[in-house]
Amino acid sequence: MAFQILLNMLIAVIWMLLKNNFSPVEFMLGYIVGLVLLFFLRRFLKFDFYFRRIYALFKLIILFSYKLIMSNYDVIKIILSPKLNIEPGIIAVPTKLKTDWEVTLLANLISLTPGTLSMYFSEDGRTIFIHSIHVPDKEAAIKEIHDSFEKAILEVTN
Amino acid sequence: MIEIIISILLLIGGGLTFIGSIGILRFPDVYGRLHAATKSATLGVISIMFATFFYFWFIHDIFVGKLLLTILFVFLTAPVAAFMVSKAAYNTGIKMSDKNSQDDLAIAMREHEKKNKQEKSNSDV
Amino acid sequence: MLYTVSHITLVLMSLSIAICLYRVFIGPTIADRIVALDTTGINLIGFIGIIMILQDTVAYSEAILVIAILAFIGTIAFSKFLEGGVVIDRNHH
Incomplete structure (x- = not known):
């Protein structure tokens, strides 16, 4: 590259x-x-076109901004509701990412989107424990993180 | 025109910061308060900093790079600070307000402790 | 118009700083107080940003950076102290 x-x-x-x-x-x-x-x-020189990664990074930033605004709206709705009707909980999210800095990036992105907060790592550093402010369905929350951020980060680094 | 955009950004920022503070007051435990503090407040301040940056750029024609640097810095440090505080709070044994809720971390810690104890007894033998 | 909006936002920011300070006083645990102090620091950044608009000066931009850094370092130091009783951990692993 x-x-x-x-x-x-x-x-x-x-x-x-x-x-x-x-x-x-x-x-x-x-x-x-x-x-x-x-x-x-790129086909004759036998290399992977590097601009694809920059494009993927751009897509990650767009996804992040969208998530930031949408979930801020959700948290504001929770704060301003007359009765705090929340079920907080800590969920374990295993991740497929390999290097340390990918996991760090994922944890920071999770922290910055409201409603989720990464608060602990497992011993090997490949499972992030996330405090979520409203978890009616644990599996759905894990799947959402896998589908959105993890996929986008994998696209950037692979 | 640009004044309207700046005003909207300022109002959004002030509103988000205020709502974040209300969240700090209303949430029942530390972790909930962290949610309100590090996100709504951070986004609000970033919005205000963008308003200031646009004000000096478009009205006074001064490009203040330090404001952009501040935005980047706040963005980078907010999750790290939240992570440190929540880790310290959990390690010092501050419980969540709702006792019956999901807590995968406690389960994982108990298993880890059990494993450690087993290894210790094995090495003793 | 910008003048009025800036003043409205200034009032909102002062209210939120006041609420944060209230949480610092009543906070049941130390962690609550750390969170509230951190938010006070972050709010101060926005406060000074609006004052920059009102006074038409860029002289405070360094002050903003320094306050951002101090708030972060203070939070980290407080939470390390809360966790282990020491700020600088010499034999970590």
């Missing part, structure tokens, strides 16, 4: 030299041209 970014920057510099114009705008243009070139040449 580092090699591809370097190649892309090299193409951008060559583009600037050819245009004889050394402004940041020209660099961006050259970078885009390099992206297109790499995209079409």
Whole structure:
């Protein structure tokens, strides 16, 4: 991946030299041209196109913003309801993620979406214990985390 | 036009912060209060910081990067702080308000302790 | 219009800081007090942000950063102290 970014920057510099114009705008243009070139040449040079990961990261950010707003609305509804009708609980969520920083990212994202709060890790660090403010159905809560955040993170890192 | 956007952001921020504080007052236990504190309040403050940033950028033409840095910093530290406080609270034995609710962590801890005790007795023999 | 809205938001922020301080006083456990103090720090950031708009100055941007850092460090130190009785753990694992 580092090699591809370097190649892309090299193409951008060559583009600037050819245009004889050394402004940041020209660099961006050259970078885009390099992206297109790499995209079409990915089959001959036998590598995985790195921009796919950036696209997946972008999708993760969009998903996160959406979740942040939706679940904030839910928590506000709970806080402002005249009678606090909640069933808090701690649920164990096993995760398929491998490296430590992926698990850290997942735990932080879980903490930042209201209604769930990661509060403990198991010994091997692959099970996150989550305090949830309203758990009518445990399996559904686990499945929701697996389907949304874990899948998006896997797309970024794989 | 830009003033309207800034005003809306400010009102959203103030409202969210206020609701977060009400949540701190109303929730029955520490963990519930953490939910209200670290999320509603954080999002509210981030919204206010965005309003300030847009105000200086569009009305005074000053790009204040430090405000963006503050937003990033608050976003990064809020979950870590919540994690530390909830872990400390659980380790010092503060119970949840509802005794009958789901608690997978207690089960896991009991099993872990049992395993430790077994290993200890095995090594003693 | 921006002036009025800023003042309304300022009142909301002051109310929420007051509520947090009330929780600091009555909080049944120490953890409650830590949470309320942390939220007070976070609210102060927003408070100063609005004051920046009202006074038309960017001079407070450093103050905001420092308060954010201090609130975070304070929370971490408090919770480490609550958990183990020490702030800096020298023989961790």
